[in-house]
Amino acid sequence: MIDRYDRHIDYLRVSVTDRCNLRCTYCMPKEGFSLIGHDDILRYEEILRIIRIAAGQGITKVRITGGEPFVRRGVVDFIASLRTVPEVTDVSLTTNGILLETYAEGLYEAGIRRINVSLDSLKADKYARITRGGDIEAVLRGIRKVRRMGFSPIKVNIVAIKGFNDDEILDFARLTLDAPYQVRFIELMPLGRAGVENDGQFLANDVVMERIAALGTLEPVSGSGDKGAGPARLYRLAGAQGQIGFISPVSRHFCKSCNRLRLTADGHLRTCLLSDDEVDLKGPLRAGAQDEQIGALIRGAIARKPRKHGISCDESLIKKCVKEMTAIGG
Helix, strand or coil: CECCCCCECCEEEEECCCCCCCCCCCCCCCCCCCCCCHHHCCCHHHHHHHHHHHHCCCCCEEEEECCCHHHCCCHHHHHHHHHHCCCCCEEEEEECCCCHHHHHHHHHHCCCCEEEEECCCCCHHHHHHHHCCCCHHHHHHHHHHHHHHCCCCEEEEEEECCCCCHHHHHHHHHHHHHCCCEEEEEECCCEHHHHHHCCCCCCCHHHHHHHHHHHCCEEECCCCCCCCCCCCEEEEECCCCCEEEEECCCCCCCHHHCCEEEECCCCEEECCCCCCCEEECHHHHHCCCCHHHHHHHHHHHHHCCCCCCCCCCCCCCCECCCCCHHHHCC
8 A cells, every 4th residue: 555655554563452551641631531331342253254354455564552452452453363363463562661561472472573562760759750659560470571581672662751761761772781672762752641740751762862872872773673672773882792772753754754544442543643533443344344445445544644743842842632642552
């Protein structure tokens, strides 16, 4: 599938739930949000059907997201069912890691090898504060377990937040010295009400890179073979086992190479994280639409995929999206 800006669309991020067992401050407003009802989210068989249709048109990569995917019952069995879609050759998962230790074996048996774990502080008290109650030890046990089991790459995602975890930048970078982790610094994307609460805490990745230089020269990684690097610019400290990545959606737009679609838990297809333009797939699906009709809706959405998003460092970073990050799937 090629859009009007000559981008090859082959990646679908699938949110299986908008629920989460954490309440991270940059993702969810402190007063909470309205959860969609049980009957309003896509059933697993409906998600699988959409993936089959999309795969028939060129989707080869699928990432399972939430909310937190592990809070939805049966998610591991659903992931295993994706092996029945031959066109999908790359399936991965993003998790906050709280339940990773529990589900690691099941994930491995389901065929998952690539995994992303969100971890915004290495200090227990600070982690509990930003997640509003999370247990960092559970996350660290999960990361250690998937490493022992042979998952690779294991990506540790850090949202860099000025005045909160910017004093831990070097600690995160040091994780790559003796372990093969891909530690990735992601610029804060202040969406919706959560964005209002975190305004003024944006930290550009150029600043993060400058601070990491205190540990040594960052050498660009080329030919690493990680087909899942996506928008991350990858580097390595001299002699390090792991890599350091920088994802900079605000200070360095990568829209011109965006290959992604997002399926929300309530059955809407989004072609841009920062656009409220959505196509309803659930309604037609439940009304009896044929596969070709659903495929036409997907192609129509791609035809309207915007050239770029609308935030930058030169203006207010607040993006007033109707849905919060947790409801979109990241």
